Amino acid sequence: MVLWGLLLIVLVGLGATVMVFLARKVMPTAERKEGEVEAIGFVFAVVGVLYAIVLAFVVIDVWTKMTATEENVYREASALVEEYRYAQNLPDPQRQEIQLLAREYANHVVNSEWPQMRKHNRVGLEGYALLDKLRSAVERSRPPVVGTAGDSLAEAAAQDAYAYAVSQGDLIAQSRETRLAAASAGVPSVLWFVLLGGGLMMVGFAYVFDIAGVATQIVLAIGLTVMTVLLLWSIYEMEYPFARQLRIDPDAFNFAMMRFIQISTGG
Secondary structure, eight states, rough: OOHHHHHHHHHHHHHHHHHHHHHHSSSOOHHOSSSSSHHHHHHHHHHHHHHHHHHHHHHHHHHHHHHHHHHHHHHHHHHHHHHHHHTTTSSSSHHHHHHHHHHHHHHIOOOOOOHOOOOOOOOSSSSHHHHHHHHHHHHTTTTOOOOSTTTTHHHHHHHHHHHHHHHHHHHHHHHHOEEEEEEEOOOOHHHHHHHHHHHHHHHHHHHSSSSHHHHHHHHHHHHHHHHHHHHHHHHHHHTTTTTTOOOOOTTHHHHHHHHHHHHTTTO
């Protein structure tokens, strides 16, 4: 990822240098100095501030969305582990059913849903069906109410564990919906038009108007162009949390499956 960034900086810098000399050749210095300099500077300042605000807003938005999505994925996987751990203390038929469904759900998310999310495609209903079965199995495991004084503490603990397991099923369902929604929600095309059009306008000012000599203009043009391109590239890479180079991988669910083995073996 770092090498791609460095390569992009070098290529953009070379391109900016070529554009400076090309602009000076196509548009003579005298021609580029025509007009009201103060008015041009005012327009450049206004456009620059507006574009900087929009660009910063989008960068913060996609970064916040990506970090929140990653936290949500770990929340979903952690809740699935809690369901598996809850089943470990249940009688054998219920324990096997819940733990098998938890393993099937985790495998389905990693092997079936994740490749689809990388392509921004909608996932099928299989994952929903597995989750519905898992939640139903947990709900059917409600401990009986004995009511004897000697078993009151154990009964209360079992009821608390059951209520917690049911709440974890709700959390898995909520986190799942959030994950699937984030997989296909990118930056709107209208906003991309504003970002690219505004970027071209901002960078264009560095080439059209004469700025205190060739060396100074090259430095300013490279700096402005590289910064703009890097920010736009960052937005592009983080636009879809489960795709491209900065994507979120299914590490949380892979770790959850490792925890399943640890819980089952008591290791």
